[in-house]
Amino acid sequence: EDHMDVYYGKYASTPESLGVDSTAHSIYLTQPGNSTVSVIDLNTPKATTPIDVGNGPVGVALDPSTRTAYVTNSLSDSVSVIDTNTGEVTASVPVGSHPSGVAVDTVTHRVFVGNTYSSEVSVIDSATSAVTGAIPVEHPWSLAVDPAAHRLYVSSMAQGSIAVIDTASGKVASTMEIGEAPLRIALDRSSNTLYAINRNDGTLSVIDPTNGGVSATLKVGDWPQALTVDPDVHRVFVTNELSDTVTVIDTTTQRVIATKPVEHRPTGLDVDPVSHTAYVAHEGSDTVEVIAP
Secondary structure, eight states: OOEEEEOSOSOOSSOOOEEEETTTTEEEEEETTTTEEEEEETTTTEEOOOEEOSSSEEEEEEEGGGTEEEEEETTTTEEEEEETTTTEEEEEEEOSSSEEEEEEOTTTOEEEEEETTTTEEEEEETTTTEEEEEEEOSSOOOEEEETTTTEEEEEETTTTEEEEEETTTTEEEEEEEOSSOEEEEEEETTTTEEEEEETTTTEEEEEETTTTEEEEEEEOOSSEEEEEEEGGGTEEEEEETTTTEEEEEETTTTEEEEEEEOSSSEEEEEEOTTTOOEEEEETTTOOEEEEEO
16 A cells, blocks of 8 residues: 655745656655746755756756656746756756746656747757757647657647647647647556546546547545656655645556545656655645655
């Protein structure tokens, strides 16, 4: 049975998103309140000196094989590239207007950034830290990449849809009309299942990405904010910001198996695919909690 303990305390300031670096056994927290990224060494556990990035950092994605983190700065229209070996910002890449979601193709090492206000997805070549293209998508917010299938999924909360992009051609292959307001999405590559949290009605959509069909709609909590998939143990975790809970779903049955009370206003969420430990950041209490396997 999964269990939860309060973890590292007030190491963050208004954390927004959270990314786990399983190789270095550390956590990266974006903090839009003071335009920094906090890094917590899970071995200690202690926070290092915050890393200064652009204004309003929201999204974070990691490429463990290149030891790089990518942070979207929503108020300065840029992406900060961080060398996770040194904690130094090696580049600031100009992108579109109000970048939010970010995802890394760990095979091609291309980085995809959803620019919500300019309705485009920027493509960054990680070798040069330069933008190589822009793909039109209406009000993109969250991204999930499938390197093996050469597919990128992009949610549009305003449109109630998810765009499917062929990453080889850089073109939109199809658009799945979900009918809800998909804030964030996550892909279970082991079962080829896409999950989308719908903020307005507090639900989770279970989607077949091959045809866009919604096979199930599960009630989670109030104002779901983030989700993550741990395919090896068949779990999806969802933070519910206004319920102060985390919902746990069994992906073999697509049923809710637990609703866990947590600290105030859970926002960021990610899972370590090696230890199968999930970490939850809280905007309301500036704390991090752990859901241990």
